[in-house]
Amino acid sequence: xxxxxxxxxxxxxxxxxxxxxxxxxxxxxxxxxxxxxxxxxxxxxxxxxxxxxxxxxxxxxxxxxxxxxxxxxxxxxxxxxxxxxxxxxxxxxxxxxxxxxxxxxxxxxxxxxxxxxxxxxxxxxxxxxxxxxxxxxxxxxxxxxxxxxxxxxxxxxxxxxxxxxxxxxxxxxxxxxxxxxxxxxxxxxxxxxxxxxxxxxxxxxxxxxxxxxxxxxxxxxxxxxxxxxxxxxxxxxxxxxxxxxxxxxxxxxxxxxxxxxxxxxxxxxxxxxxxxxxxxxxxxxxxxxxxxxxxxxxxxxxxxxxxxxxxxxxxxxxxx
Amino acid sequence: xxxxxxxxxxxxxxxxxxxxxxxxxxxxxxxxxxxxxxxxxxxxxxxxxxxxxxxxxxxxxxxxxxxxxxxxxxxxxxxxxxxxxxxxxxxxxxxxxxxxxxxxxxxxxxxxxxxxxxxxxxxxxxxxxxxxxxxxxxxxxxxxxxxxxxxxxxxxxxxxxxxxxxxxxxxxxxxxxxxxxxxxxxxxxxxxxxxxxxxxxxxxxxxxxxxxxxxxxxxxxxxxxxxxxxxxxxxxxxxxxxxxxxxxxxxxxxxxxxxxxxxxxxxxxxxxxxxxxxxxxxxxxxxxxxxxxxxxxxxxxxxxxxxxxxxxxxxxxxxxxxxxxxxxxxxxxxxxxxxxxxxxxxxxxxxxxxxxxxxxxxxxxxxxxxxxxxxxxxxxxxxxxxxxxxxxxxxxxxxxxxxxxxxxxxxxxxxxxxxxxxxxxxxxxxx
Numbered sequence: 191x192x193x194x195x196x197x198x199x200x201x202x203x204x205x206x207x208x209x210x211x212x213x214x215x216x217x218x219x220x221x222x223x224x225x226x227x228x229x230x231x232x233x234x235x236x237x238x239x240x241x242x243x244x245x246x247x248x249x250x251x252x253x254x255x256x257x258x259x260x261x262x263x264x265x266x267x268x269x270x271x272x273x274x275x276x277x278x279x280x281x282x283x284x285x286x287x288x289x290x291x292x293x294x295x296x297x298x299x300x301x302x303x304x305x306x307x308x309x310x311x312x313x314x315x316x317x318x319x320x321x322x323x324x325x326x327x328x329x330x331x332x333x334x335x336x337x338x339x340x341x342x343x344x345x346x347x348x349x350x351x352x353x354x355x356x357x358x359x360x361x362x363x364x365x366x367x368x369x370x371x372x373x374x375x376x377x378x379x380x381x382x383x384x385x386x387x388x389x390x391x392x393x394x395x396x397x398x399x400x401x402x403x404x405x406x407x408x409x410x411x412x413x414x415x416x417x418x419x420x421x422x423x424x425x426x427x428x429x430x431x432x433x434x435x436x437x438x439x440x441x442x443x444x445x446x447x448x449x450x451x452x453x454x455x456x457x458x459x460x461x462x463x464x465x466x467x468x469x470x471x472x473x474x475x476x477x478x479x480x481x482x483x484x485x486x487x488x489x490x491x492x493x494x495x496x497x498x499x500x501x502x503x504x505x506x507x508x509x510x
Numbered sequence: 511x512x513x514x515x516x517x518x519x520x521x522x523x524x525x526x527x528x529x530x531x532x533x534x535x536x537x538x539x540x541x542x543x544x545x546x547x548x549x550x551x552x553x554x555x556x557x558x559x560x561x562x563x564x565x566x567x568x569x570x571x572x573x574x575x576x577x578x579x580x581x582x583x584x585x586x587x588x589x590x591x592x593x594x595x596x597x598x599x600x601x602x603x604x605x606x607x608x609x610x611x612x613x614x615x616x617x618x619x620x621x622x623x624x625x626x627x628x629x630x631x632x633x634x635x636x637x638x639x640x641x642x643x644x645x646x647x648x649x650x651x652x653x654x655x656x657x658x659x660x661x662x663x664x665x666x667x668x669x670x671x672x673x674x675x676x677x678x679x680x681x682x683x684x685x686x687x688x689x690x691x692x693x694x695x696x697x698x699x700x701x702x703x704x705x706x707x708x709x710x711x712x713x714x715x716x717x718x719x720x721x722x723x724x725x726x727x728x729x730x731x732x733x734x735x736x737x738x739x740x741x742x743x744x745x746x747x748x749x750x751x752x753x754x755x756x757x758x759x760x761x762x763x764x765x766x767x768x769x770x771x772x773x774x775x776x777x778x779x780x781x782x783x784x785x786x787x788x789x790x791x792x793x794x795x796x797x798x799x800x801x802x803x804x805x806x807x808x809x810x811x812x813x814x815x816x817x818x819x820x821x822x823x824x825x826x827x828x829x830x831x832x833x834x835x836x837x838x839x840x841x842x843x844x845x846x847x848x849x850x851x852x853x854x855x856x857x858x859x860x861x862x863x864x865x866x867x868x869x870x871x872x873x874x875x876x877x878x879x880x881x882x883x884x885x886x887x888x889x890x891x892x893x894x895x896x897x898x899x900x901x902x903x904x905x906x907x908x909x910x911x912x913x914x915x916x917x918x919x920x921x922x923x924x925x926x927x928x929x930x931x932x933x934x935x936x937x938x939x940x941x
Binding site: 212291311314337398400404 | 705708709710711712779781783822825826827829830
């Protein structure tokens with residue numbers, strides 16, 4: 191009934207916020223990846239900076255703890271010559287009862303140009319994006335279970351780097367898909383970029399059956415899930431999920447779903463293994479796999495900086 | 511005041527009347543009706559030609575937020591909103607702050623609303639103290655204070671033995687129990703379960719939450735008959751169970767909210783918190799079934815589920831936003847919109863807002879039972895006069911309610927209320 195423009199795009203279809211990989215065209219996603227390719231070399235230079243965001247302020251607004259993602263956004267913004275302000279929101283305003291939009295208004299008054307937001311509630315970055323002034327941009331650094339678009343884009347960059355293109359690939363996403371914003375964003379990005387075979391693998395408690403409607407094949411058997419795939423994306427399994435009604439124990443999960451060198455033989459011989467980090471060694475992935483020749487986990491981290499540079503430079507170049 | 515309503519199209523679902531008639535009102539009652547009325551000298555004449563004269567509407571779920579929001583004068587604004595929507599009788603659930611579990615609180619609410627001379631307010635008392643699902647309230651005392659039934663609002667009773675005992679105790683005195691069927695454990699989500707909730711990363715409420723609660727209630731009723739009203743059915747499966755239980759002869763009635771009648775989960779677009787509602791709006795198959803169930807009478811009443819929520823409580827991430835929407839002023843128009851879209855006759859549409867809810871209230875209305883929700887000579891003069899040909903656009907400034915959040919903002923809706931007469935008193939005049 192309600193018709194609404196995708197809030198990530200302006201009237202010209204240009205990216206003004208990055209909130210989700212869903213609803214973005216193949217052209218937009220490809221443009222981000224191509225732009226990132228230009229930034230990869232920046233980190234090899236002696237002077238690791240470009241002046242694209244000189245004079246702009248990037249506010250890292252993490253309502254949920256994060257070290258890695260926040261650091262890579264920090265580095266990416268710094269390499270674009272922006273001023274970076276890191277706010278420990280979890281320990282300041284939110285705990286003093288300030289509402290989300292009041293926090294945003296206050297920081298906007300300090301002339302923020304880009305908000306990098308992580309929030310434990312799905313959809314929070316949408317609320318912020320619909321609230322800020324037209325020249326302010328929002329980049330979603332993870333909201334609840336919903337989306338983690340920069341992670342998905344760096345995953346796409348990594349896959350494209352190692353596999354060339356998406357049109358003949360099989361990709362398996364293994365583990366706690368239910369709670370994973372990375373999984374959702376990856377499914378949308380992969381299907382948009384033309385990947386014909388996306389599988390989500392795990393027990394029924396952690397893989398919702400209606401994910402088929404997102405274009406993924408739902409598998410509950412690891413062998414079926416990863417046989418013949420080109421890419422395995424292992425998801426982090428959080429400790430608090432490992433004993434309760436979702437899973438009986440960590441051991442039980444290992445038994446059925448842990449990626450081991452033996453099981454990796456079900457995948458294609460040249461399959462790559464990815465992980466959004468931080469790794470739970472020995473839980474969702476055996477060390478022999480995480481450190482083995484098929485793992486590209488550290489490349490993901492490196493590419494992550496370039497992808498985040500690309501995203502921030504692109505959104506900052508368009509107004510609402 | 512003596513009022514003559516001239517030349518209106520009088521529709522009274524209770525008697526099946528649908529004809530142009532004049533109605534004379536004196537001393538708060540309807541004293542005459544017919545093609546022409548002689549020997550009556552009105553102090554005020556309302557020219558109702560081109561409009562529909564219906565019984566005053568009955569809304570089985572309007573939250574007035576009193577006690578709790580006295581500092582915002584919410585009672586005054588919401589009571590004004592009700593009559594502006596043609597509502598002359600309303601039932602308010604007990605989830606106020608504090609909860610309506612003490613006769614004194616009910617007395618105060620009745621006293622304060624009576625003074626306003628607007629809609630009649632029929633409070634529901636809490637079924638258990640503090641809605642905690644543990645200790646029964648003093649139902650006899652609360653009934654004396656004016657409670658028409660006992661409910662839990664949106665708080666399920668987890669302990670099924672307590673639930674059974676509420677049925678036993680209420681049935682001893684003929685009190686009715688009002689429950690929104692939702693399993694406590696499966697009902698923790700913020701949106702309807704389904705592909706949309708999965709995609710958006712929102713925790714879902716399964717249809718099973720409603721079905722399990724209904725099955726529990728029905729099985730207990732088979733052993734312990736009590737009058738139970740089921741509030742705001744949300745699913746096709748749940749409705750089917752209600753239909754079967756009614757066929758079986760269980761003493762139940764049920765209602766549906768305007769939101770579940772018109773909206774589905776995808777209407778939430780990009781996390782629109784105005785769609786944060788309890789129960790959640792579900793899928794198309796559910797909406798279609800609910801509309802058919804209301805038309806065929808399986809669902810007894812259409813309710814607004816009015817809940818004025820402050821802006822601060824709504825401008826939050828979807829899951830954190832307070833559930834609820836302003837709706838009492840939209841009730842009539844949303845009913846008419848349903849009728850127009852589905853080809854439901856006006857008299858059936860009005861039944862869901864008058865005779866239907868009146869029969870849910872039944873004997874708890876006491877001496878009013880024979881006149882509320884109908885137009886009858888000798889009965890109280892509760893009347894809603896509306897123009898079915900007029901349209902209006904929902905916007906903040908059109909709403910008298912302090913709640914401004916509704917998923918229908920911007921909608922052009924049919925039907926505007928011209929006058930609302932409550933107990934023979936013109937409580938709203940839109941002319």
